[in-house]
Structures are given as structure tokens and as C-alpha cells.
Amino acid sequence: MQKFTAIMLDGMSYAAWLFLVAVGLTLIYGVMRILNIAHGAFYAIGAYVCASALGVYYSLGLPGVFAFALMGVVALVAGLIVGLIVERGVLRNLYGRDEVLMVLVTYALFLILEDAVKLIWGVKSYFVYQPYAHFGFIEIGGLPYQVYDLLIVALAVVMGIALWFWLERSRMGRMTTAVVADREISAAMGINVKRVFATTFAIGTIFAVVGGVVTAPKIAVTPGIGVEVIILAFAVVVIGGLGSIPGAAIGAVFAGYARALSVHLAPEFELFAIYAVMAVVLAIRPHGLFARASGRKI
Amino acid sequence: MMKTDFRREPLHIAILAGLLILGFFLPDWMRFLLQTALAGGLVALGVALQMRAGLVNFGQGLYYVLGGYAVGMLAAKAGITDVFLLLIAAIAIATVAGVVLGLLLSRYREIFYAMLSLAVSMILYGLLVKAAWLGSTDGFNIPAVTYLGWTPDRTVRPDVYYITTAVLTVLACLATARYLTSGAGMLCEAVAENEIRLEYLGASSRKVAFIAIVVAAALSGLGGGLFAMSTGHVDPLMTNWTTSGGFVFVALLAGRGSTIAPVIGFFLLELVRTYALDFAPNAWQMILGSVMLAVILLLPNGLWSLTEWRRKA
Amino acid sequence: MHKTIIPLCLAGTLTATGAWAQDDTIQIGVPVFLSGPAAGAFGQPERNAAELLFDSINEGSVPAPYDSEGVNGRTIEATFSDEASDAVVEYRNLVDRNGAEVVIGYTSSANCKSVAPLAEELQTLTVFVDCGTPQIFEEVVTDPTYVFRTGLTATTDAVGAARYLVDTGVDLSRVAGINQNYAWGQDNWRDFTGSLEALETGSEIVSEQFPQVYVGQYGAEASALLTSSPTLIFSSFWGGDLEAFVLQAAPRGLFARSQVILTTGEALFPTIPDELPEGTIISARGPFSVFAPENELAEWFRTAYAERFGQEPTYPAWKMAQAVLGVKAAYEKAGEGADSTAAAEAMENLEFEAPSGTVRMSLGNGHQAAQSISYGTYVLEDGEPGVENVITYSAECINPPADQTAAEWIAAGFPGAECD
Incomplete structure (x- = not known):
């Protein structure tokens, strides 16, 4: 019974984290057709910025509660700055190029950003564990569980709904949806596609940075933390269907529970759990669970 | 889309052969770099072949590692050290894997082919990491190979290995050029352009894709085998996605204009990597990334477009 | 950066064959x-x-x-x-x-x-x-x-760990392990469980976690370890993974419920000394640092x-x-x-x-x-990280003799080991 509780909680908590790191990737792909490898670097930047900002904050002896507000501010500012620099500086010059080529562009960006992070922060570990310990733990069915992890679940739900709301209800969001449906017609109807792209990329980047910011208190912020994230995020969005936001949520749940199940029941398969799910889903539904139907060119 | 004409291919390959003969006289370290780059270049060539059919394989490392482990396991565990047997085994195993996966994957296109091939290669990575008897992530070492009973001793071994690699690379390029001028090879671009029209014309796009996958697998298996022979060590990183990503990068940036483009491109990439590492051990990835970006921005059709431009002028 | 270290940037391009090293x-x-x-x-x-x-x-x-x-x-x-x-x-x-x-x-x-x-x-x-x-x-x-x-070698760590646990009377009835899923983690766990067998502790292995290296998310693993209620948890984690594991598992009481032994624990001293619970058994992989x-x-x-x-x-x-x-x-x-x-x-x-x-x-x-290897329990003295209850095992006690491989030696029950 305790094992069952543990699997439910662990699966949920891991799924929430996966959703946070993957949803920005799927948004950017859906709108811009860019499979962004630099997403992992954005995640790492988020973690580093959070660690530095909170490090300064705590060293001033300020009250712990407002640290969470600072984390939010840090994520927004860092995401916006990094996202716009990359979009304006590099990607803007390359729109309309081959999809695979864009993957390589973002791969090159990833390499550059990885070393940039290393040059700014060095290779030593950074720690900000105070937020993780702030709320302590509660016992659920005899199993101690960090409240912070449960808050990440809440955050993932809130951010998912907010994103959905933005896309469906706001003016900019509806323009974005129009661009997804047909880039050329949208442009003809007077939508500023480049602006839509810039906004989308910034939002996607903010999501990646948020992922890094909320993870920073749980880990040692060290070089290389972005690498594993990319591949996990890819798997999640491919399972759900590239470019679909509900797909990213479902993909995260699938992958999250696959890992939780394997850790508790068959730890030796943990390494393949996520790829196995991905392979099985693609074998049955080649375009992912929530893929849009695409037209055939004749 | 770039028009490719493979009638000039024998000339290109002759140039490659000439370069490789000159390469024999390079300093030891650079010749070794060239030797391992040739092995990797064959894999990049395999990726480029599939790319002509619109298939981007982000898991080509799978065949590379199979070739490498085939050589390694036969030589280190089964005691078969004859280089010809070993390399034939490497090609054979990769080809069999290519047939099996080709049957499964030839109906996928675009990013889905890329992701599924990536998933399969990473599952193999996971299996190899789990395999303690194969040294897990440490991999294992491979004894020196023999030539029909002759074991080259330490002083001539680097020369012999280089010659073996160079000769086989040239032969592989010739075979690939032969395939590209055959029906199945010529139809690849049609698959990438418009499958439905291709089907109306009575050809099976799936079959064309399947053949491209199998040919690429065989090339990559040979590449993996040669790499294993050269470095005397194999480990599961050969099938990690980062390795496969490098092959895609070279295939794309070298251009698809010739079979020798990915082979030479891979050497250039390795050269940039090692000099970046020597020049700035703390920031070599940044240099590598910047060079990649510069190539993408300045040479949209790949390095090979430099030769096209010269011809036009 | 000191001037005496001269990086050989682009020293020789095509001409270098290594012969230019001067005598001085x-x-x-x-x-x-x-x-x-x-x-x-x-x-x-x-x-x-x-x-x-x-x-x-x-x-x-x-x-x-x-x-x-x-x-x-x-x-x-x-x-x-x-x-x-x-x-x-x-x-x-x-x-x-x-x-x-x-x-x-x-x-x-x-x-x-x-x-x-x-x-x-x-x-x-x-x-x-x-x-x-x-x-x-x-x-x-x-x-x-x-x-x-x-x-x-890593074998030394694992053998020393098992000996220390037996010598200090740690309850070894229910043993769990969390090790990175690559050669290092697998070898450590194999050698450690092998050593427990050689020392006839009669331990039951209740959980064997092998998370992928560098993922940094150990919530599920910590739950799995908690629910299997081990008396001892062995880990050969290092670097960021070790730090993340301590940060995520310690607040949930894993270290309080079970004895934990970290073979590379000393490396935490400059990074998170306050987060590592006292009483954790640690080593420095040899006679280094505090040892x-x-x-x-x-x-x-x-x-x-x-x-x-x-x-x-x-x-x-x-x-x-x-x-x-x-x-x-x-x-x-x-x-x-x-x-x-x-x-x-x-x-x-x-x-x-x-x-x-x-x-x-x-x-x-x-x-x-x-060389010898030492284990001890972690303690904070006036905010400074240190160790107590240190036991040092001599080289002859924890290394296989020259004619045997580590694996054979452990399987045979440490023949020829000379311990004080």
C-alpha cells in the first residue's frame, strides 16, 4: 500500500517536473518548427541564475518567504533576456530554413551557451537548498514527502492552464494559433509573424528557465545539468505529439509514471523506461498521441 | 533542392585517394586523427545517403556501435583477430540490424524517423550500459588485429592500420557512388521531393527508403569496425545521441554533393575540435559551436557548395 | 593563473613531432x-x-x-x-x-x-x-x-566499507544500495555485496537502485529506499549526483531512518557540510584529507x-x-x-x-x-566538518594479493588478507 502511494506521488512529482521542462520545447516547435536543443542550456542558465540570485539574497539575511517571489522574478527576467538575445541575434536570420538545419543551429547554440555558462560561473557547484527545506515535509500514508515537490506539481498545473488560456483567449495567443495553422495566410491577413515568433520563443525560453529555477534548490548546480534535460524533454514531447501542449502534459504523465513504476518495481529498467515508452508510442501512433493531421502534398 | 550529378564521382574519389596518399606523410598524431575521422566519415556518409531520401537519422550511432562491438567481441572474447573476418562481421551485423530496423522504420519520415531512430539507439545504449560483462560504460579493449596470419609489429602497425582504413574508405566511397547511380539510389531524391508522385509512377517509396537505410547501415558498420580497430577500444558512447548528432551535423554541413564530402567534412570537424581543445581547453565547445554557426550562416548549401561556386565562376 | 604554467597554445601545427622538448x-x-x-x-x-x-x-x-x-x-x-x-x-x-x-x-x-x-x-x-x-x-x-x-581501485573502497560496517557493529540485516547506472556504480555495488557475503553478514538486499547518471532527480529513488525500510544504505555516488541525493533524501528523513555510508562522502566538506547529516559513514577513497x-x-x-x-x-x-x-x-x-x-x-x-x-x-x-583506507562517521565540530570513530585498514587487509584479481579475491572470501 505504501508502495502504491509512493508510486502515485513519485510519478506525479516527476511528471510535473517533466512537463515544466518540456512544454516550452513543444510550444516553440509547434509555432516555429524549431526543435530547440538549446532548451537544455536555457534550463541550466535558469538554475545558475537562481542559485546566484538566491545566494546573494540569503547572504543578506532577508526573510525566506520572499525568496519564492524572487525566484519568479528571476525566471521571468532571465528567460526574457536570454530568449530575446537568441531570437534576435541568431534565429531571426534563419527563419524559413530547413527543419533539420535549425536543429543544428540550436545544437551549436547549446555548445556556445554551455561554455558561456562555464566561463561565467566556473565549474564548481552552486547550492540554494533553503527553499527546498523551507516548507519541510508532510507524511502521506507513512511516507515523508517534501512539500516543495508538491508545490512544483501545483506550479506545473497553474502554468499549463495559464499557457492554454493565453493561447485560447488572448489576442496574441490567438494570433499565435493562427500562425501555427497557416503561416502564410496569417501573414497575408496582417499578422506580424516575426513578432509572434519572438513572443513564442521568449515564452518557451521562460518555461525552460522556470524549470531550471525550481530545480536549482534540489540539486547541485554544476556543468552539464542541461544535457540530460534535453533528451528527456524530447522524449516527452515526442510521446505526446510534437507541438501539442496537452500532448506534452500527457507525455509527461506517461514518462513520469513509467519511471516511478520502474524505480519501485524493476529498478534495473530505469534507464530504458522513457525510451521504451517513446518507442512503443511511436510504433503505435507514429506522430505521437496528440499529433495534428497534416495535409499530403500532391 | 540541390541537383546532384554523380557522373563526376569517380573523379572526386580519385581526388580523395590522392589526398589519402598524401595523408600517409602527415605527422603521426594528425594521421591518426585522419584515420579515426575516416571511420566516422563513413557513418556521416551513411547519414547523408538517408538524408537524400528525406530521412534524418539521429541514431546512426546504433550501427556504428554494432560494427565496433562486433569487431571487439570477436577479437577480445572469441579470439578471432583476422582483420578481414572482423570487418566482414562488422558490416554483416550492421546490415542485419539495418534490414530489421529498416522494415520497421522505413514508413516513418521527417522528425518522427529522427526521433524513433534516436529512441532505438538510446535503448541499445541502455542495454550496453547494463552489460557488465562488456564493461558497461567503460567498454573494453581490443587486441591488435592480424592480416591472414601476419601480426604487424608495433613499429609498422600504425602504417598498416592507416593503409587499411584508407583503402577501405575509398572502396566504400566507390561502392556508394555505384549505388547512387543505380535506380534505387537515383530515386532517393524523389522520395524526399514528393512520395505520392513517386508512387504514381509505380515505384515504392518505402522500398527506396528501405534500401537507403540498409546501405547506410552497412557503411556505418564498416566505420564502427574501423574505429574499433584503430583505437583498440569500444564503449557505449559510440551510440549515444551526442555521437549521432555529430554525424548528422557533418552530413548536413558537408553537403550532399559527393560521397567524399562527408568523409572530408568529418576530418575537418575533428581538426577544428582538436585545435579548439588545444587552443582553449576551457572554451573549446564554444569555438566548435561558433564555427558550426558560421558555416551554417555563410555556406547555406554546405561546404561542398564551395566547389560548385568555383565551377560556375 | 601563474606565469610559470605556459599553455602550449597551437605550438606546432604541422611540424611538431614531439622532438623539440629542450633539456631544461x-x-x-x-x-x-x-x-x-x-x-x-x-x-x-x-x-x-x-x-x-x-x-x-x-x-x-x-x-x-x-x-x-x-x-x-x-x-x-x-x-x-x-x-x-x-x-x-x-x-x-x-x-x-x-x-x-x-x-x-x-x-x-x-x-x-x-x-x-x-x-x-x-x-x-x-x-x-x-x-x-x-x-x-x-x-x-x-x-x-x-x-x-x-x-x-574502487574495490578497496567497497571492501573497506564492508569491513568497517562489520567492525563497528552496524545492523546489516536489511541492506539497500543506490549507485549510478554505469560501470563505477555497478562495480562498487557488486564488490560491496560480494564483500558482505565474504564476511558472512547474512544481509538481505532489500532495494538496488541504479538511477541514470547525472539526472539529479532522486525523489522516486528516495521513496523506494524509504518504503523498503533498510537498516543500511550504501552509495558510491559522487559529485553533483551525491550532493543532489543528500539534498533530496536528508530532509525526508532517509538518513535518520537508516544508517547511510557514502564512499566519496569527504568531497561534500567544501560544498554542503551543513546538509550532510552527522553520523553518516564516509570515506575519502584513501588516506586523504581528514584521514x-x-x-x-x-x-x-x-x-x-x-x-x-x-x-x-x-x-x-x-x-x-x-x-x-x-x-x-x-x-x-x-x-x-x-x-x-x-x-x-x-x-x-x-x-x-x-x-x-x-x-x-x-x-x-x-x-x-x-595504500590504506579509512572510514569514519561524520561530525560537525564548531561548524567545521570532521570525522570520528575512524578505523584505518592497512593495504594488506583490503587489497588482493598480486596473483589474484579483485573479483576472484572477494569471491574466495579474502584469502591472505592481513588485518590488524
């Missing part, structure tokens, strides 16, 4: 992790220690017996290289292109395994600093001439390192210092004008002094160091 300098190649997840935990302290030692040796400011300037009077010039790139290719570049006469470095076992035969082929003195795998001299190069390892003996070299190393880099050296730094001093000792034993080959000859079965005490190259045909 000695070129040393130092491959360590400069990028990736191992850069912080291993690369940084190793590089720091190497730079400190090279500079101090060149100045002649290391205490006796290393107080002469340079190596046989030759000034050390170092080339650092990133281990995260292709090891075989970059090793050749170091030796052939940059003219390295000696190579000191390598942390990853995969790299050691692939480089070892090459070092023999290129006839270059190569000293491995770390590398856990016992296979180097058991399988890879069984008759070594140029390859040495001045650090202990080091009191001698002039140790005192000098600790002070000089802390002065220059602003923090105490962790065990990888001690291991690097040991390797560098071993090379100096070998060259000086071989005498004036010694080259790589002569130094390699002299290093065989060498006994030399290091900050960790006397190192005997007595295993692996005289190419593998034999």
Missing part, C-alpha cells in the same frame, strides 16, 4: 575533466593541485624530500587537456603534437582503459590519478612498463592549497598531488638526464613520500599503489 624543461600533459559534470568534482581540484605542485616544484618550495627545484633541475611545463573529449585521439595529440614526456591524469575508467595500451605503444610514462576499475593491470595491460596508477596522516608534506599541501584556492583540498586534489610527487620521485631516483623510459623503470616498485604518507607501488607488477 619537461613537458607534462595533464588530461582532466575541464567540462561536463565531472569538471567540478574532479577536474577542478585535480587541476588546482597540479598547478600548485608544478609551480611549487619549479620554485623548489615543496618540503623535503622534494625541496629541489624542478624535476632533476628541469622546469615543468604543463599542457592541460579536457578528458571529456576523445581520450585516445587527445592522448596522441598530447604526446605526438605537444611533445609531452609524461602524462599525469585521467579520472574516468573508460579513458584509463583505452589509454593504457596506447601509453605502452607510444612508450610514454603515464600515471593515472584516479580511475576506479581494477581491470587496468588485471586485464588491460598485464605486463605494464609505462603505465602506473598511484590511486586505489591523512600528520606529516610535513600534508600540512604544507593543505595550507598552500587553501591559501591559493580559498578552500580545503578534497580527495581528488590529494590524489593528483600524490601522482605528481610520484613522478618527481621516479625521475630523481633514475638520476640526472633520465628520460620517460628511465623514469618508468625507476617508478616500478617505488616507495615514495606523499601528503598521504608513504606510497608503495607494490601491486600490479609494481605499477599499482597499495
Whole structure:
């Protein structure tokens, strides 16, 4: 019974984290057709910025509660700055190029950003564990569980709904949806596609940075933390269907529970759990669970 | 889309052969770099072949590692050290894997082919990491190979290995050029352009894709085998996605204009990597990334477009 | 950055074949992790220690017996290289292109395994600093001439851990393990469980977690360990993974409910000393850091390192210092004008002094160091990290005899082990 509780909680908590790191990737792909490898670097930047900002904050002896507000501010500012620099500086010059080529562009960006992070922060570990310990733990069915992890679940739900709301209800969001449906017609109807792209990329980047910011208190912020994230995020969005936001949520749940199940029941398969799910889903539904139907060119 | 004409291919390959003969006289370290780059270049060539059919394989490392482990396991565990047997085994195993996966994957296109091939290669990575008897992530070492009973001793071994690699690379390029001028090879671009029209014309796009996958697998298996022979060590990183990503990068940036483009491109990439590492051990990835970006921005059709431009002028 | 370390940037492009090394300098190649997840935990302290030692040796400011300037009077010039790139290719570049006469470095076992035969082929003195795998001299190069390892194998850690747990009477009825899913973690867990069997503890293995290396999310693993209610948890985690595991598992009471043993726990001292629960059993993978003996070299190393880099050296730094001093000792034993080959000859079965005490190259045909290992429980004294209840196991107690591989030795129940 305790094992069952543990699997439910662990699966949920891991799924929430996966959703946070993957949803920005799927948004950017859906709108811009860019499979962004630099997403992992954005995640790492988020973690580093959070660690530095909170490090300064705590060293001033300020009250712990407002640290969470600072984390939010840090994520927004860092995401916006990094996202716009990359979009304006590099990607803007390359729109309309081959999809695979864009993957390589973002791969090159990833390499550059990885070393940039290393040059700014060095290779030593950074720690900000105070937020993780702030709320302590509660016992659920005899199993101690960090409240912070449960808050990440809440955050993932809130951010998912907010994103959905933005896309469906706001003016900019509806323009974005129009661009997804047909880039050329949208442009003809007077939508500023480049602006839509810039906004989308910034939002996607903010999501990646948020992922890094909320993870920073749980880990040692060290070089290389972005690498594993990319591949996990890819798997999640491919399972759900590239470019679909509900797909990213479902993909995260699938992958999250696959890992939780394997850790508790068959730890030796943990390494393949996520790829196995991905392979099985693609074998049955080649375009992912929530893929849009695409037209055939004749 | 770039028009490719493979009638000039024998000339290109002759140039490659000439370069490789000159390469024999390079300093030891650079010749070794060239030797391992040739092995990797064959894999990049395999990726480029599939790319002509619109298939981007982000898991080509799978065949590379199979070739490498085939050589390694036969030589280190089964005691078969004859280089010809070993390399034939490497090609054979990769080809069999290519047939099996080709049957499964030839109906996928675009990013889905890329992701599924990536998933399969990473599952193999996971299996190899789990395999303690194969040294897990440490991999294992491979004894020196023999030539029909002759074991080259330490002083001539680097020369012999280089010659073996160079000769086989040239032969592989010739075979690939032969395939590209055959029906199945010529139809690849049609698959990438418009499958439905291709089907109306009575050809099976799936079959064309399947053949491209199998040919690429065989090339990559040979590449993996040669790499294993050269470095005397194999480990599961050969099938990690980062390795496969490098092959895609070279295939794309070298251009698809010739079979020798990915082979030479891979050497250039390795050269940039090692000099970046020597020049700035703390920031070599940044240099590598910047060079990649510069190539993408300045040479949209790949390095090979430099030769096209010269011809036009 | 000190001026005496001159990086050989783009030194020779096409002409270099390694012949330009002049008599008054000695070129040393130092491959360590400069990028990736191992850069912080291993690369940084190793590089720091190497730079400190090279500079101090060149100045002649290391205490006796290393107080002469340079190596046989030759000034050390170092080339650092990133281990995260292709090891075989970059090793050749170091030796052939940059003219390295000696190579000191390598942390990853995969790299050691692939480089070892090459070092023999290129006839270059190569000293491995770390590398856990016992296979180097058991399988890879069984008759070594140029390859040495001045650090202990992972087997030593695992055997020492099992002995310490038995000797201190820790409840071993229900044992769980969490180790990284790669060769290091797998080997450690195999050797540890094997040692428990050899010591007849009758332990039941209740959970075996093998999370993927570098993922950093251990919520599910911590739950699985908690629900299996072990009396002891063994982990060979290192670096960021270790730190993340402690940060995520300690607040949930994992360390309070079970005894935890961390084979690389000492590396947490400069990073998260306040988060590591007291009472955790830790080691430094040898007689390093808090486990080091009191001698002039140790005192000098600790002070000089802390002065220059602003923090105490962790065990990888001690291991690097040991390797560098071993090379100096070998060259000086071989005498004036010694080259790589002569130094390699002299290093065989060498006994030399290091900050960790006397190192005997007595295993692996005289190419593998034999040293003691210590375990202790973690304690904070006035906010300073330290250890108590330390037990040290001599080299003869925790290393297999020369004619047996580590695996055979453990399986046979440690025949010939001499423990006090």
C-alpha cells in the first residue's frame, strides 16, 4: 500500500517536473518548427541564475518567504533576456530554413551557451537548498514527502492552464494559433509573424528557465545539468505529439509514471523506461498521441 | 533542392585517394586523427545517403556501435583477430540490424524517423550500459588485429592500420557512388521531393527508403569496425545521441554533393575540435559551436557548395 | 593563473613531432575533466593541485624530500587537456603534437582503459590519478612498463566499507544500495555485496537502485529506499549526483531512518557540510584529507592549497598531488638526464613520500599503489566538518594479493588478507 502511494506521488512529482521542462520545447516547435536543443542550456542558465540570485539574497539575511517571489522574478527576467538575445541575434536570420538545419543551429547554440555558462560561473557547484527545506515535509500514508515537490506539481498545473488560456483567449495567443495553422495566410491577413515568433520563443525560453529555477534548490548546480534535460524533454514531447501542449502534459504523465513504476518495481529498467515508452508510442501512433493531421502534398 | 550529378564521382574519389596518399606523410598524431575521422566519415556518409531520401537519422550511432562491438567481441572474447573476418562481421551485423530496423522504420519520415531512430539507439545504449560483462560504460579493449596470419609489429602497425582504413574508405566511397547511380539510389531524391508522385509512377517509396537505410547501415558498420580497430577500444558512447548528432551535423554541413564530402567534412570537424581543445581547453565547445554557426550562416548549401561556386565562376 | 604554467597554445601545427622538448624543461600533459559534470568534482581540484605542485616544484618550495627545484633541475611545463573529449585521439595529440614526456591524469575508467595500451605503444610514462576499475593491470595491460596508477581501485573502497560496517557493529540485516547506472556504480555495488557475503553478514538486499547518471532527480529513488525500510544504505555516488541525493533524501528523513555510508562522502566538506547529516559513514577513497596522516608534506599541501584556492583540498586534489610527487620521485631516483623510459623503470616498485604518507607501488607488477583506507562517521565540530570513530585498514587487509584479481579475491572470501 505504501508502495502504491509512493508510486502515485513519485510519478506525479516527476511528471510535473517533466512537463515544466518540456512544454516550452513543444510550444516553440509547434509555432516555429524549431526543435530547440538549446532548451537544455536555457534550463541550466535558469538554475545558475537562481542559485546566484538566491545566494546573494540569503547572504543578506532577508526573510525566506520572499525568496519564492524572487525566484519568479528571476525566471521571468532571465528567460526574457536570454530568449530575446537568441531570437534576435541568431534565429531571426534563419527563419524559413530547413527543419533539420535549425536543429543544428540550436545544437551549436547549446555548445556556445554551455561554455558561456562555464566561463561565467566556473565549474564548481552552486547550492540554494533553503527553499527546498523551507516548507519541510508532510507524511502521506507513512511516507515523508517534501512539500516543495508538491508545490512544483501545483506550479506545473497553474502554468499549463495559464499557457492554454493565453493561447485560447488572448489576442496574441490567438494570433499565435493562427500562425501555427497557416503561416502564410496569417501573414497575408496582417499578422506580424516575426513578432509572434519572438513572443513564442521568449515564452518557451521562460518555461525552460522556470524549470531550471525550481530545480536549482534540489540539486547541485554544476556543468552539464542541461544535457540530460534535453533528451528527456524530447522524449516527452515526442510521446505526446510534437507541438501539442496537452500532448506534452500527457507525455509527461506517461514518462513520469513509467519511471516511478520502474524505480519501485524493476529498478534495473530505469534507464530504458522513457525510451521504451517513446518507442512503443511511436510504433503505435507514429506522430505521437496528440499529433495534428497534416495535409499530403500532391 | 540541390541537383546532384554523380557522373563526376569517380573523379572526386580519385581526388580523395590522392589526398589519402598524401595523408600517409602527415605527422603521426594528425594521421591518426585522419584515420579515426575516416571511420566516422563513413557513418556521416551513411547519414547523408538517408538524408537524400528525406530521412534524418539521429541514431546512426546504433550501427556504428554494432560494427565496433562486433569487431571487439570477436577479437577480445572469441579470439578471432583476422582483420578481414572482423570487418566482414562488422558490416554483416550492421546490415542485419539495418534490414530489421529498416522494415520497421522505413514508413516513418521527417522528425518522427529522427526521433524513433534516436529512441532505438538510446535503448541499445541502455542495454550496453547494463552489460557488465562488456564493461558497461567503460567498454573494453581490443587486441591488435592480424592480416591472414601476419601480426604487424608495433613499429609498422600504425602504417598498416592507416593503409587499411584508407583503402577501405575509398572502396566504400566507390561502392556508394555505384549505388547512387543505380535506380534505387537515383530515386532517393524523389522520395524526399514528393512520395505520392513517386508512387504514381509505380515505384515504392518505402522500398527506396528501405534500401537507403540498409546501405547506410552497412557503411556505418564498416566505420564502427574501423574505429574499433584503430583505437583498440569500444564503449557505449559510440551510440549515444551526442555521437549521432555529430554525424548528422557533418552530413548536413558537408553537403550532399559527393560521397567524399562527408568523409572530408568529418576530418575537418575533428581538426577544428582538436585545435579548439588545444587552443582553449576551457572554451573549446564554444569555438566548435561558433564555427558550426558560421558555416551554417555563410555556406547555406554546405561546404561542398564551395566547389560548385568555383565551377560556375 | 601563474606565469610559470605556459599553455602550449597551437605550438606546432604541422611540424611538431614531439622532438623539440629542450633539456631544461619537461613537458607534462595533464588530461582532466575541464567540462561536463565531472569538471567540478574532479577536474577542478585535480587541476588546482597540479598547478600548485608544478609551480611549487619549479620554485623548489615543496618540503623535503622534494625541496629541489624542478624535476632533476628541469622546469615543468604543463599542457592541460579536457578528458571529456576523445581520450585516445587527445592522448596522441598530447604526446605526438605537444611533445609531452609524461602524462599525469585521467579520472574516468573508460579513458584509463583505452589509454593504457596506447601509453605502452607510444612508450610514454603515464600515471593515472584516479580511475576506479581494477581491470587496468588485471586485464588491460598485464605486463605494464609505462603505465602506473598511484590511486586505489574502487574495490578497496567497497571492501573497506564492508569491513568497517562489520567492525563497528552496524545492523546489516536489511541492506539497500543506490549507485549510478554505469560501470563505477555497478562495480562498487557488486564488490560491496560480494564483500558482505565474504564476511558472512547474512544481509538481505532489500532495494538496488541504479538511477541514470547525472539526472539529479532522486525523489522516486528516495521513496523506494524509504518504503523498503533498510537498516543500511550504501552509495558510491559522487559529485553533483551525491550532493543532489543528500539534498533530496536528508530532509525526508532517509538518513535518520537508516544508517547511510557514502564512499566519496569527504568531497561534500567544501560544498554542503551543513546538509550532510552527522553520523553518516564516509570515506575519502584513501588516506586523504581528514584521514591523512600528520606529516610535513600534508600540512604544507593543505595550507598552500587553501591559501591559493580559498578552500580545503578534497580527495581528488590529494590524489593528483600524490601522482605528481610520484613522478618527481621516479625521475630523481633514475638520476640526472633520465628520460620517460628511465623514469618508468625507476617508478616500478617505488616507495615514495606523499601528503598521504608513504606510497608503495607494490601491486600490479609494481605499477599499482597499495595504500590504506579509512572510514569514519561524520561530525560537525564548531561548524567545521570532521570525522570520528575512524578505523584505518592497512593495504594488506583490503587489497588482493598480486596473483589474484579483485573479483576472484572477494569471491574466495579474502584469502591472505592481513588485518590488524
